[in-house]
Amino acid sequence: MRSATPPPTTLDLHQAIALGTPKAIELWLDLVDDPVDRADQLTDLTREEVVQLARTIPPAQAADLVDTLDLHVAVDATRIAPPENAAAMLTRMESDRAAALLRELDPPERERLLAAMPTERVQVLRGLLQWPEGSAAAHMVPDVVTVQDSATAREAIHEVRTHKAKLRQDSHIGAYVFAVDDEQHLHGVVSFRDLVLADPDVVVHNLVEHDVITVEALTDQEEAAKVLVKHRLLALPVVDGDNRLLGVVTSDDVSDIVEEEATEDAERQGGSQPLEVPYMRASPWLLWRKRIVWLLVLFVAEAYTGTVLQAFEDELDAVVALAFFIPLLIGTGGNTGTQITTTLIRAMATENVRLRDVGRVISKELTTGVFIAAAMATAGFIRAWTLGVESQVMITVAVALACIVLWSSLIASMIPLLLKKLRVDPAVVSGPMIATVVDGTGLLIYFEVARWLLPELGG
Amino acid sequence: MRSATPPPTTLDLHQAIALGTPKAIELWLDLVDDPVDRADQLTDLTREEVVQLARTIPPAQAADLVDTLDLHVAVDATRIAPPENAAAMLTRMESDRAAALLRELDPPERERLLAAMPTERVQVLRGLLQWPEGSAAAHMVPDVVTVQDSATAREAIHEVRTHKAKLRQDSHIGAYVFAVDDEQHLHGVVSFRDLVLADPDVVVHNLVEHDVITVEALTDQEEAAKVLVKHRLLALPVVDGDNRLLGVVTSDDVSDIVEEEATEDAERQGGSQPLEVPYMRASPWLLWRKRIVWLLVLFVAEAYTGTVLQAFEDELDAVVALAFFIPLLIGTGGNTGTQITTTLIRAMATENVRLRDVGRVISKELTTGVFIAAAMATAGFIRAWTLGVESQVMITVAVALACIVLWSSLIASMIPLLLKKLRVDPAVVSGPMIATVVDGTGLLIYFEVARWLLPELGG
Structure with missing residues (x-):
């Protein structure tokens, strides 16, 4: 009997590989018999250690081991291992996993491995490989009763x-x-x-x-x-x-599949493209490519705030105190919107909110928005007072905050539903995207309120 | 044979309830025999319709139906149904689900229902109820072979x-x-x-x-x-x-359990407290409570940007063009940080990143950050040029953007790991929180760079 927490072992895989003989690996396999412990130690290896392991381990043991590996590590191991080891591993793996692994290889590598496998196995694997990646058939096990x-x-x-x-x-x-x-x-x-x-x-x-x-x-x-x-x-x-x-x-x-999907959604929500490989295996170059696209798109969209501020240059010049509240106002607008979109997108992913609920969602969010607007306007007024600005600016900040919160609530509750209506996955709406949309429009609201309320600006 | 998509039915549950006789409900049960279709139609009912249904449906059918209900709807149905119906339902449900449902009721309601159930069943349910909510034992089925x-x-x-x-x-x-x-x-x-x-x-x-x-x-x-x-x-x-x-x-x-956890994490990432009930059942008042706490915390943290800007009032007065770039600079800093924290938090949740990887994570993120900084500095320079500001301001914007991106990369990669080290769930770090931290510090960087580079400010 043992509990779910792995017991401490006396020989870890780093040491066994460093010893460099098949006997050491066999000893490690004897000592560490839980697949989860094995996988933990395997994923912790450096690339060099994986190479060394693939050269040392006997083919029969290799097949047992590779089944516990992360797919990307298993692909590396297959590339590195002597072909007879690799073919033996692929013959003994679950067929859906073996096919997934073969998909990751270049065609010549794939053919070389298939050539070294038993005919019956090759037929099964070729059958699976003919289905497109991401289809149910590509994931299936053909051996059913x-x-x-x-x-x-x-x-x-x-x-x-x-x-x-x-x-x-x-x-x-x-x-x-x-x-x-x-x-x-x-x-x-x-x-x-x-x-x-x-x-x-x-x-x-x-x-x-x-x-x-x-x-x-x-x-x-x-x-x-x-x-x-x-x-x-x-x-x-x-x-x-x-x-x-x-x-x-x-x-x-x-x-x-669920975990993969949740990771992709989380990455999108954070404003980058899904990595598609585990984070620790992603190179800085890959990270750069997956992030820079959205950063530049958001930058271009956000650049609009410069145009707005330039248009109100005279107002800023006249009442420089207005500038103090810019980050606070647009930040609060962005936060309000991000809260709504993440909750809504998740509710749509779990099918708790559907298209037909559009009316109920918007009325629920606007009602909530009114109460949030009231609270934030109060907070804004207090903050302006502590900064010691003139009283009209205090009122301007409070009124602008309330308007921005309401505007952000409306935008953030409508956009995900609108995308769903257009058959676009609403999970593409990230927090940073909503924040960007609210930033420029929020500034317009702020300066229009200022013009209307501040005597210096003719209000 | 049928495919996974439900076939259209001729009598929907709204109509069956409106007809108001047990026969109509029985007919609907005959026509709609797929549990998923039934659950879909049930979750779509208004509270009034659930009341009406609980009064109309024969006890035996009620038990079958309630097993397909969302827990929160099932609790409502139990409260509304005649006690003998409710007890019959609870007797026939899976025991772990029945116990979960009883937990949601007030003690007197719970005792009234238990009193109406067979002794053997009551023993099993009381056994489950003694375990704390959220424990493995509270979720278990005691009837094993x-x-x-x-x-x-x-x-x-x-x-x-x-x-x-x-x-x-x-x-x-x-x-x-x-x-x-x-x-x-x-x-x-x-x-x-x-x-x-x-x-x-x-x-x-x-x-x-x-x-x-x-x-x-x-x-x-x-x-x-x-x-x-x-x-x-x-x-x-x-x-x-x-x-x-x-x-x-x-x-x-x-x-x-996985879905519940992913929803809670997504809500936290969006900067609000987890709702704990399905979105469509959350009242505006509940939404307000779950959101306002973080909004106010973030507001107070963001308020620091006002202090920074006030401290640089003279600089802003001298070069009002500096204000044009405030949202763009802090927005980009926040976006860079949000991309990193969401990816990292997800990688930590799936155990791809562990504490011992801290060095590799930071060096990976800083390397990526250098390339992102270069790209964003270029973009910032171009944007400043299109706004027609003086050349020193263009250089200031480019240099400040690069510094903010690097600073944000460092902060965003360290904070989740630091929290993990302190045994706090890193999922509490939301995009809005990172954006807020970067906003104030980003402004400091911006104005220090400006002082250093702009002749008007003595640079």
Whole structure:
């Protein structure tokens, strides 16, 4: 028995690699038998250590190890390892993972590895590689348990027993048994448990649920993950246009897909393009490319504030105290907007807010906005007073803050819904983008209020 | 067969409720048999419609329906329904969900419902309610399949068959069979499949994996979810301090927990406190409370920019053109910082970045920062030129932009790691917070550069 926290080990992988003999690696594998601990130590290796490890480790152990690696590390390991090691690893990995790994290689590397693998395995992998990346079919495991619709429960269990090896250790793939006809058309599904617990003489046709939830091969992987989660399935059958069973997507891939999606959304929300590789593997050059585009777009949009301020140069010259509040006013406007868009975008991603809710969302946000505007106007008045500016400026700041908060609430609640309406993913609206939109327009509001209220400006 | 997209139905729930007879609800249940479609239509009801539905629906159907409801809607439905309906629903729901629902009620309401339920059920629910909210034990299903260590595989399967009803329809709970001794101490685990496929005469003790991954009852629910995902388990046993089996947390709860966590993080990143209820159920008053705290904190922090600007009043008076670039400079600093913190916080949440990586993170970010600074300085120079300001101001803007970008990169890469070091969740660092920190300090940099470079200011 052990708890979920890994026990301390006496030999870490850095040391084992430094020792430089296959025996040391084997000893480490004996000492560290938990896949999670192994993966932790593996992801911690430098590139040089991975090279050294790939050269030292015996092929059989290599295959076990690579399954626990992050995909990007596994690709590196495959490139570095001697070809017979790499081919042995790919032969023993889950086929969906092996195909994902092969996709990352250049075509000549890929062909060289495929040439070194058993024919049956190559057929399976080529079958998966033909599907576009990101489709449900590219993520599926083709080895599923099928039985004939006309078999009895007893015959079906015998069939499962025969294919035990095919199912490896994965409890997800084996959770369901699919009833098919001679041409692999999917007729129904039964859980392995119900099959076992049923009367052995009952015909499979009478046991299965005929109303099977399926996805088509070209369905987006995120859509497939959503269906798995919504229906709490362990495995989701993938079919072709004629309802022939091609394989299953298993629910243990869901957390990867969900996590990947959440990371991409978070990066977008922070105003950069998704990195697509783990942060620690991203070079400064890649980080630069993913960030500079949005920084420049936002810079150009923000540059408008210079034009606004230049247009009000006379006002600024006359009442220089107006400048003191510029960052405070536009900052508050941006913050108000960012709070709203992040909450709304998340609510739309989890399907709590839909397009038809547009009216309720805007009225909810404007009501909230009125109360926030009142609080911020008070805070603004107090701040202006502590800076010792003239009383008309205090009032100007308070009124402008209230207007900017309301304006920002309106903009921030409308833009995500508008994008959804235009079938653009609302997650592209980042906090920095909303802040930028509010900055320029907020300044216009501020100076118009000042003109209207300040006697020096003819108000 | 049907695809994942729900088929159009001819009677929607609004119409069925409006008809106002139990027959109409039964007809709707016949027509709409997919739990996801039902949940979609249920969450769309107004409070009045839920009241009407709870009064109309027969108790047996009510139990089926409530399992598909969002927890907050289910709580409302329980409050509104006649007590015998509500008790019937709670008796038939998954016990972890029923306990979660009871937790949301006031003590007198909770006791009234418990009093109307069968004794056996009440014991189970009281057992779950004793655990603190958010603990693994509060989320567990206590009905697991246990067999004696000394039984044979045949006897074990017979035991499972006997407890078929207890397992309901959930394939997660039934995926594993746990070997225990007379006092419920956990000795091992075997997948139901391996049990079925094993030689019927082999003793369970020789069949089970003894090295069971477990969590203790008081482990945090998010931690339990992480263990489930990392080890790709369908169900995770929860044990007491003496390693006695209390129940299992199933992996179908993981996506709920992961989604809840991602939503809270997104809300924090947007600079507000997590709502804790679905957005559409949040009142403007709740939204106001969750948002105003951070808005005021950020306002107070941002107010510092006013002090800085007042301190440089003479410089602003002498070269009013300096004011034109204030939003652009501090905006760019904030955007640079927000890009970094969101990426880093996400990388830390997915354990791609750890504390020991602090040196690599900062050197990576500063290298990237140098290139970004160069690009933004160029952009800033061009913008200043298009506004037609004097050449020293153009140079001031370019140099200040470069310095602000570098400063922001340093701050934004250090703060999340520093918080982690202090054992504070780095997700509390929102984009607005980084922007605020950079705003005040960025202005200081800007005016110091101006003093140094502009002849009018003695530079």
